Amino acid sequence: DDGGPDPEKHHGHGRGGMGEEVKRKEDKRFITGRGNYVDDIKKPGMLHCEIVRSPHAHARVNEIDKSRALNLDGVVAVLTAEDLAAHELATMPTLMDDTQDVLVNDKVKFQSQEVAAVIATDRYVAKDGAEKVEVDYEVLDPVVTAEEALEADAPLIRDELEDQEDNHIFDWDVGDKEATDEVFEEADVTVEEQMEYQRLHPAPIETCGCVADWDPGKDKITVHLTSQAPHAHRTLFSQVSGIPEHKVRIVSPDIGGGFGNKVPIYPGYVVAAAASVVLEQPVKWMEERSENIQTTGFARDYDMTGELAATEDGIIKGVRTDVLANHGAYNAVAQPSKFPAGFFNIFTGSYDIEAAYGSLTAAFTNTAPGGVAYRCSFRVTEAVYLIERMVKVLAQELDMDPAEIRRRNFIPADAFPYESATGWNYDSGDYEKALDKALEMADYDHYREEQKRRIEEDADKLIGIGISSFTEVVGAGPGKSCDIAGIEMFDSADIRVNPTGNAVLRVGVQTQGQGHETTFAQIVAEELGMDVDNISVEHGDTDTDPYGLGTYGSRSTPVAGAATAVAARKVREKAKSIAANELEAAEEDIEWDRESGEFHVAGAPDRSITITEIAAGAYMNHPSSEEPGLEAVNYYDPPEMTYPFGSYIVVVEVDRETGEVDFEKFVAVDDCGNRINPMVIEGQIHGGLAQGIGTAMMEHVTYDENGNCTGGDFMNYLLPTANEIPNFETGYTVTPSPHHPIGAKGVGESPTVGSPPAIVNAVVDAMAHAGTTHVEMPMTPDVVWEALDEAGLSL
Ligand code: CDP
CATH class of the missing domain: 3.30.365.10 (Aldehyde oxidase/xanthine dehydrogenase, molybdopterin binding domain)
Structure with missing residues (x-):
């Protein structure tokens, strides 16, 4: 070699x-x-499937009357849980070993849950048929937030589970609690901040869907599927259906974006496959946009408390975090099974921190299930947000420059391979080099001066500068520690x-x-x-x-x-x-x-x-x-994961009158080791930064107190368009991965993971002189204006 x-x-x-x-x-x-996308596939004799969904978030299903739907010309079948049970398909396993109803068996657990399916010769007829299925619901009190879910008198959501007495799913922790507590007791300075990483939706351009085609001559099913993981899906399909694996063919044709949304198995896939086997005809199921947002894998929804302990001169000695996680109605998180909180334990970030401790509690709620890795490596986004926000909070407390405090705490370039306080083995890094490059590209000193000038002049528009010097962890396996439903991640x-x-x-x-x-x-x-x-x-x-x-x-x-x-x-x-x-x-x-x-x-x-x-x-x-x-x-089977990193610097102008935020400068310096195609990397960075802006500024899957999804379509779930996206200035450093055969690390997710804290840090920075330490995402103009008002800065 x-x-x-x-x-x-x-x-x-x-x-x-x-x-x-x-x-x-x-x-x-x-x-x-x-x-050639799934919805482009047309087969002779193909039938169409539409799902009847519950208007209620929590309700018992007393009766389903199919007769009016079945009377409609073109409706071939109406399926309910009872029909699927005859084929042992009433339930399916989630990727975290929970059991989810394919069609509601007894009780609806989130709004828009799948209650019945109509199979018809034409999509429009199927849709008309779905409207004619009559369901008698007995509405129950819903539980919408994780906090409510854990209250002693909260209605029990998963009453079908034998040992489930409340809505609590699991507790998890990592790190050395005692050592961390000690560091906090002895520290010169400690800071604490509460922050929410709101529920997001990956929102790929192409929604989820499939065309299932059972061939009775070969006893073989071919499923064209919007799948990010066709082989694992074939194994799961075989296990759920009982069809031997060599008689299952999954084909992922062109996929119009996945972002983690197309990792889980969804009820629509199972229904279409079951219908094709029973009817011996191809069956297509394709979601509408609102079905995609309201029912398929969401991301984030972590309510986090962060704490840092430091010396007077800004040396971080300890980090502590506690999280309340809303997992929705089923534990359907898509991540390696040994990591109930994903890779959240990388919350020590790019810093050499002596002691760390994190704990997390997960709860069921009457909201859609999920917790998928939306353009991120299993909860690393939440971890990066936490630590990068906390470093800014600490910098403010100590009245230190946020670039300087980072520099004082970075894992030094010669300390790699480096084991973090939570036991993660970083392969390589040179964080200071990336930060220095970003500072130079951003004309940092100039904007600091400009910021001061605006404050002194009591200007209508304030300047804020935000930094994020993040570390990612990508490339799961190794197989010994990472798996999907038991299959090693090679x-x-x-x-x-x-x-x-x-x-x-x-x-x-x-x-x-x-x-x-x-x-x-x-x-x-x-x-x-x-x-x-x-x-x-x-x-x-x-x-x-x-x-x-x-x-x-x-x-x-x-x-x-x-x-x-x-x-x-x-x-x-x-x-x-x-x-x-x-x-x-x-x-x-x-x-x-x-x-x-x-x-x-x-x-x-x-x-x-x-x-x-x-x-x-x-x-x-x-x-x-x-x-x-x-x-x-x-x-x-990778010996280790790779640890790409970067430094992003965002300069914003915040309008004190309207709460509007304008991006003055957006610098992203990334390091993904050896680069295969710089142009592709540039495209990946641009797309990921756009998604980071969506996260920080506008996206949120919201629910009202009855569990109605009020952020479940593109009128209410706002995605950034070209209008909201500034000019990005990108740069790079190259620190090869020592264990990867070509020295490459992953890159696709870095910008989505790394940019939200830089953006929030920038907006907070614009108000920091008035004492603001945090602004919640999404930072819509009203949220920003409220924060300005609270700080006495609004006009
Ligand atoms: O798993 P996924 O493809 O989403 O992410 P990735 O491995 O980060 O790669 C995203 C794209 O960037 C692929 O086309 C990679 O081959 C390319 N890439 C690159 O050109 N050089 C790197 N060092 C890393 C990724």
């Missing part, structure tokens, strides 16, 4: 390898309208080089817009010396692709990217033997040159051979010591 690509000079060698801005191969079909790649010198790479992860068809081909191009145009990437079909755990938690590059590099190196190893045969030299005398991508005889660079010539040799003149063909598979 030649040690992998050199971060100082990897530039693709002109073949589209590492570091080249290769244009996305997939864009040709997307921008010419040739994408990933896979299979490279097959054809006789004419081009190749097909099949991977176990599933792109939803991240550009894998380009960047994964670049890894092969880099490692085999092939041209990127000669490599196709396939994914999303469980019949042909190697088993993998899917794409979420920015795990594709750290895990499947690593599998791709290792598989390519295996191919290269075999290629060496073929090269020796072709060049009539001993194998140990054959060297590979990364720059030219060719194999040559040591000391005789003229005696060289390309991978295209080797491919021909593998099929037409293979050495007797080797099997014919040129192919390799790798199943990669």
Whole structure:
């Protein structure tokens, strides 16, 4: 092995390898309208499924009358829990081993829960039919917030569970409580802040859906599914349905964004599959937007208290946090089963903190289930928000510059690999370098001066500067500690080089817009010396692709990217033997040159051979010591996760009269180790920052006191558009991951994880001189105006 690509000079060698801005191969079909999404799939005889949903958040279902719906021309069937029970499909397991009704069995537990399903020849007829299903509800008192849920006299939501006496799900804690308490007792300074990470929805452009097609001739079901994890979904489908796994084919075609929303299994999938088996016809189920927001996996909903203990000169000695988590009506969080609070335990962030302790209580409520990793690695977003907000609170308390306090506490660059107080093994980092770069790009000193000037002049618009120097943790496994429903979180790649010198790479992860068809081909191009145009990437079909755990938690590059590099190196190893045969030299005398991508005889660079010539040799003149063909598979279990990081600096102008916030400057410096495609990374950062702005400024799934979802459509759940998005200035540093074969870390989620605290810190900073220490998200103008008013700054 030649040690992998050199971060100082990897530039693709002109073949589209590492570091080249290769244009996305997939864009040709997307921008010419040739994408193929689940809803584009039409099959002969295909039926349509519509779900009847409960208008109530908490209600007993006394009776369901199907007759009016069944009388409608075109309605083929109406399914209820009773019908599904006949096929043992009335319930399904969640990813956290809870049991969720596919269709309501007895009691509705959240508004818009699935009560019945209408199957019809046409979607409109199915919709009309759904309106004609009559359900007799007995309305019960709902419990909407986690706080209410844990009150002694709160109505019991999960009364079907034998041992469940209240709405409490679990308690979790991490760290050394005693040592942390001690540090707090002895500290010069302590600060505390309460903050809510509001309920969000991933809101992908494409909602969830499927086309299930049972083939009675082959006893096989093919399900085209909006899935971020097709292989794991196949295993779960098989377990739930009893259909043997080799008779289940899941196909994820083009996916219009996932962001964690397409990791869980939803009742609609099960109903469509059951209907297809029973009716022996293909059945399509496709959500509407409000169904997607109101019923499928939400994210966040953590009510957090943060505390820091520090010395007078700002050295953080301890961090403590306590969280109340609203999990909705079922424990359907999508995260590795051994981590009930996900990776929240990375709440020590980028800082070298002696003692840390975190605790969390989770509760059932009459709201939709979820807790998915929305463009984040399992609750790392909440952890980053907590620590980055708390550092700002501490800086204010000590009257210190928030950049300086960070610098004093960063894990030093030479301390890696570093084990945090909560037991996480950071692979590499250079936090100060990223912060310094961001400060320079943001013209920090100038804006500090401008801020002072505005305060002195009692200006109508205040300046606030917010910093976030975050660390992410991405790339789950290793399999020994991370799993989905028991399946270890490894990933896979299979490279097959054809006789004419081009190749097909099949991977176990599933792109939803991240550009894998380009960047994964670049890894092969880099490692085999092939041209990127000669490599196709396939994914999303469980019949042909190697088993993998899917794409979420920015795990594709750290895990499947690593599998791709290792598989390519295996191919290269075999290629060496073929090269020796072709060049009539001993194998140990054959060297590979990364720059030219060719194999040559040591000391005789003229005696060289390309991978295209080797491919021909593998099929037409293979050495007797080797099997014919040129192919390799790798199943990669990462030894550790990767820890990308960055420093974001946001400058805002806050209008004291209206509470409006304008972005003056938005700087994002990221470090994702060795970079495969800078242009793709830039796109990932832009998209993630836009989602961070949505989080900080406008998005919130709200409920009223009766459990009605009042933020359940795009009129009420506000997403940022191009109008709300400022100009981003991006920069980067490169700190390779020491354990990843190509030194890469994940990047897709960093901006969504890292930006909300920078934005909130900026808005708080604008009012800090008047004593404001926190403003809750989403910071809509009314929220900001209230905060200004409370600080005596409103006009
Ligand atoms: O798992 P997911 O694809 O969402 O996240 P990721 O691994 O962070 O990758 C997002 C996109 O950025 C992919 O196309 C990656 O190959 C690309 N990327 C890159 O070019 N260089 C890196 N060091 C990391 C990711």
